[in-house]
Amino acid sequence: MADNVIQVVVVGDRFEGFCCRANVYTVSAFVSAARSGDFTSPDQSFEVVIGQGVTTYETELIEHTLVRFSCSTVCVMRHPQSKLVPRHLVHKCDxxxxxxxxxxxxxxxxxxxxxxxxxxxxxxxxxxxxxxxxxxxxxxxxxxxxxxxxxxxxxxxxxxxxxxxx
Structure with missing residues (x-):
């Protein structure tokens, strides 16, 4: 991996307003950019941080897209594992x-x-x-x-x- 690592944050599509900041993408925008080759530069490495609003399904989509479009050699995924409090303890059905x-x-x-x-x-x-x-x-x-x-x-x-x- 190159020495110059750029951190990219991916948030759920509903959090599009956060994308006014540099290197913050919605899931849809990130997948589109990866498919377009934006994360394949051999001189650049990327650390992809999974942010708020990204589901497990979308995280798997991002990982699959990075592999499929040859981005995985320059991208490292980082998504903090979160163990939800059981829903019955917080009185939520969903x-x-x-x-x-x-x-x-x-x-x-x-x-x-x-x-x-x-x-x-x-x-x-x-x-x-x-x-x-x-x-x-x-x-x-x-x-x-x-x-x-x-x-x-x-x-x-x-x-x-x-x-x-x-």
Whole structure:
């Protein structure tokens, strides 16, 4: 691989507004560019980072396209693995509406999770501008964190550690 590596971020088509930044593509635009030979330069290497809104199916499409159009010799795929919180814990029937992943306990009363937004999330249907994450998405992710965190506490005695103190 060449020394000069360009990082390219691929986001779901619904997040098209993010593509005003350099080296950010929607899935459709990236696949089209790869098919046109934009990622085959022997003097250039690319690191493809999978961003918000890209489904497993689309990730496989990207990987297949890179191989089929001889881009895989200069492209490295990087997509953070995210393990969704089980949908019954966050009270969601459709897994595309689960907003948190990789929930883990990092201290006696501290937790962390990754925000994961599916391209077909119910909160994006008529509100997605692509320029930012809406406040209602953050509020819903926070709401989903509460039952998820409480399930990580083995008994109610430990749950008191999450309550504010006077």
């Amino acid at each position: 897994p595309s509406n689960v907003l948190i992943a990789n929930l883990e306990r990092v201290g006696s009363a501290s937790f962390q999770a990754v925000l994961r937004i599916h391209n077909n999330n119910e909160l994006l249907i008529d509100h997605q501008t692509g320029q930012h994450v809406q406040g209602m998405v953050i509020v819903e992710a926070t709401r989903q964190n509460v039952p998820g965190c409480l399930r990580k506490i083995p008994d109610t005695a430990d749950a008191s550690a999450l309550l504010p103190r006077d």
